[in-house]
Amino acid sequence: MQTKTTKTFYLIPYYVWIVLFVVAPIALIAYYSFFDLSGNFTLDNYLNFFTSVYLKLTLSSFWYAFLITFFTLVIAYPTAYLLTKTRHKQLWLLLIIIPSWINLLLKTYAFIGIFGLYGPVNAFLNVFGFGETQILFTDFSFVFVAVYIFIPFMILPIFNSLDKLNPSLIDASRDLGASSWTTFSKVILPLTINGVKAGIQAVFIPSLSLFMITRLIAGNKVITLGTAIEQQFLVTQNWGMGSTIAVFLIIFMVIIMIITGQRDKGANSNGKNK
Amino acid sequence: MKEIIRASIAIVAVCIILFGVNKYLNQSSGNAGSDTLTIFNWGEYIDPDLITQFEEESGYRVVYETFDSNEAMMTKIEQGGTSYDIAVPSEYAIDKMKENDLLLEIDHSKIPNLSNIDPYFLDLAFDPKNKYSIPYFWGTVGVVFNPTLLDGQTFESWETLWDPSLKGEILLVDGAREIIGMGLNSLGYSLNSTDEKELKEATAKLKELTPNVKAIIGDEVTPLMINEEASIAITFSGQAADMMWENEDLDYAVPQEGSNLWFDNMVIPKTAANVEGAHEFINFMLDAEVSAQNADYVGYSIPNSAAVELMDEEVTSDERFYPPEEARENLEVYKNLGLEMLGKYNELFLEFKMNTN
Known part of the structure; x- marks a missing residue:
């Protein structure tokens, strides 16, 4: 039998870890955000954030993150659904996951070649009589590459929740005369919504702070909060402003976590008896 | 209980080992001092x-480390850790390092080869x-440009870049200054x-350039220009020389209204452990043949x-890279504008970038 004290004792390493590597860094960021360039205490950084440049930046970050998440979801949901229907689903899943083991930067650089004026995509378009098209450094290429990179992170949680779905519930729905659409919207989707939410979290939040792809694929024509933070720290050396943007990024992330959080624990059973 | 204690001891042990390794690495990368x-x-x-060659002549062992921006270099020197004996910052960074008291004075009597340097490059404002x-x-x-992809444009004036026929052709270097x-x-x-009105005007003018901008990137400019993915790039002369080496069609021009003239200089940071060796190295690098x-x-x-005289005439008479003194008159050296102003420049640049789409 474990007493309460030994239990607390066992938790000490985790507390130490969390305090050192989660709480302390966030506290430091918040602390730095109150200082200006010459090290005086100030709230100017926060006022500055609400000027047009940073507000516009935030809006555009959200817009692109939304686009990326939307397209990832549109592609990932049917893919995950089909995966659960295949015979060797673990193998197919593995094939989808393997590319995510390759370094992100490497994949991004590959797209510079693929989308280039003399790259395979343009060669393909040429066959159909389109002239050379500028694909690299456009919104399209940016969203495309980001979606490509995030797809595994969306497929995985959705696949898991679909896989756990009890097939007899679908049969029951059909037996009771529901159309395929009704079955999907009233049975399958509500039971897998937690997977979708987890997927959205895993894609939307990192999309807000993407920064290497914005330069390599979008040619810095798309600016995210991540790029702005990098600039403030490395170029301008204004740690205060950089931290302020980071604080807002953290706040946005918390809000997204709350919105997509699991409210109803009962829904977690995915229709299977516990 | 036992496991917890064991785990804690393991963590502490790993920390101590890492600490020791770190200390050892620092030592072997310079702290060892005079040799x-x-x-x-x-x-x-x-x-x-x-x-x-320097190692053989002087008997010192050289540890060579690299950086990719003046800011990163300054941060590392400020933090100490490694005792760098020589660093090579650009002019505005030297000014800043002087302000922050990060540099040692150089003893000119130990650098006889200083007489090889063209007086034009000595005693500058920074x-x-x-x-x-x-x-x-x-x-x-x-401006690096590819004449075969353009119809006869030359870049004697910055104004040419605003030409509507260059839609989506220009690569810009990702630097606010x-x-x-x-x-x-x-x-x-x-x-x-640093005039508010002039900066505003410049930003407004840059906004009109946005339809012609293809991308704002860093070192990726080089392969893109070599592979003829773009026909124009704004970049540094050295990078331009690299590109022209790979793709002979490319050409380089400095517009007449003026542009930036930059210098990278050798300095001895305050952290130096081998000041004697640093002087020897500077003198060695100034030797004409070297x-x-x-x-x-x-x-x-x-x-x-003295070195220019030893070099291939074809290289040194190329006015694109060795502009004669009259041509340098329109060129300006960056001044250290202070962090406040640098922040302002970057904010305007950010605004410009957000308008490019």
């Missing part, structure tokens, strides 16, 4: 054979009498302007007139 020389330089910015710095390489900011500076120059203002060999390898322009 090693630690050099902190830009990437691809020295002929490695010369390091070997370091009067070269108390703290000795010239290493220099260059300009200008360079691009805002270009906007200021195109209006005939100084690229060190300097010529280095310029051959790196491809940037050297301020060493």
